[in-house]
């Protein structure tokens with residue numbers, strides 16, 4: 001049996017009758033950049049997230065870049081980021097000539113450690129003007145926003161939510177991620193839970209002035225074409241992506257639900273296995289042990305289902321032999337990246353991220369995964385270990 005890590009063709013088959021007409025309409029209209037489909041998507045996403053404004057952009061990376069540019073982050077500034085994330089989270093900070101300040105992660109959720117934020121702030125605030133904290137909602141699970149928001153407010157810091165993997169995920173069953181901090185940055189890269197037919201992204205915010213500034217900066221800082229009030233870039237979203245996303249958005253919650261069901265099933269299949277660490281299960285199980293992080297009930301959207309084992313590399317080879325898709329998110333934390341060798345905080349200690357990055361592996365959890373396939377994946381892993 002072959003089981004891919006993700007099967008976008010299966011998803012397409014289920015909605016092609018709705019997608020094909022909207023693609024044709026864009027072809028007939030020949031209006032490709034921004035426009036009514038993008039505006040409809042922005043309204044759609046703002047409503048879904050529970051944020052006042054949404055600004056459609058060219059990618060998740062550009063969502064982060066635009067939010068930071070609009071907040072005036074640049075040379076001499078510092079931005080606190082988790083050391084364990086997709087490259088863009090820290091890459092955009094460096095691109096703006098600001099200094100990323102790396103912080104270790106929580107051992108159960110793999111999200112940024114709130115206590116680590118406070119320590120890093122105290123250590124580096126004399127060297128740079130620390131302006132913001134980026135909270136990544138890794139794999140689709142909300143970071144521990146409450147203490148982070150309290151710390152940020154007490155110290156006048158912005159909180160930028162990197163919600164690229166977490167559209168629709170919520171914090172403590174209440175607010176959806178992307179509506180809590182100063183700005184929420186989402187990606188529509190095809191492998192995210194809400195994926196386009198190419199690159200795309202969106203920034204959400206409740207701050208009217210920030211939304212306005214991002215709209216200008218998205219089109220080279222011009223309110224009136226060819227009259228530039230500020231320096232921006234080309235961060236525009238196109239109509240084809242928005243048309244596809246407006247269709248897919250209707251199915252998003254049912255896809256999340258299928259992913260949760262699959263995750264829950266894996267948790268059960270691996271429950272008797274001491275040598276596998278499953279993701280902190282804080283959504284289904286009210287009786288999960290009390291822990292400052294896991295006692296919270298976050299509706300995880302499982303963009304990835306990652307397990308841990310010290311024999312990760314051997315397991316990976318074994319899964320490859322059995323035709324089972326898998327991937328390591330992420331093998332190298334930021335503090336170990338060559339391009340960040342000169343970043344002062346790269347020399348700090350990150351014991352949790354070091355261990356997790358050596359042990360973690362993602363396995364198929366996509367909505368169309370059948371129970372036969374899932375059992376095959378679980379049995380292959382169990383018999384290997």
Ligand SMILES: *Cc1c(COP(=O)(O)O)cnc(C)c1O
Nearest residue numbers: 059060061086088164165187189
């Ligand atoms: C995917 C992703 C991004 C970047 O999104 P792109 O659309 O690929 O530019 C940023 N941060 C995280 C955590 C991501 O997973």
